[in-house]
Amino acid sequence: MNVKDALCATLDTSSMVLSKYLEDLSDADLMKRPGEGCNHVAWQLGHLINSEKQLLESLSPGSSVELPSGFAEKHSKETVADDNPANFCTKQEYLDLFDKVHEATKAAIANVSEEDLDKPAPEHFRSMFPSAGHVYVLIATHSMMHAGQLVPLRRALGKPVVI
Structure with a gap:
């Protein structure tokens, strides 16, 4: 397995x-918040x-997919308190969009050289993610960072342990 395979x-x-x-x-469960002060699952x-x-896009301009009109605005920091389904x-719809964005990410990873992974990350990421490779690792793990928030919600809803 090479680095690009590991990222994918x-x-x-x-x-x-x-x-x-x-x-x-x-869909109704997605509007529930895992805990006080947490964003509901749909927003996440x-x-x-x-x-x-x-x-x-910051790593490979033009390589991602278009999201529905207004999607970014509906999931911005300004809408974290919005509870209107x-x-x-x-x-x-979220799962379909995830698939499209992930496919674009995998295509970009397939086309990036290992040398390009060592290039500096975009300036605003460098303090935490110094190289393009580090940003690709962030992309690959970001969902996992949020997945843990679903466990308390699943427990509160009486859902079974799945992993």
């Missing part, structure tokens, strides 16, 4: 964990999708 495998693993936590949740999913798109997507 990590992205797939993060996606699999998140998908397992989501598979038996309803939109944040993950939009973040991946933005991170990928009409302003968010269905679970299936």
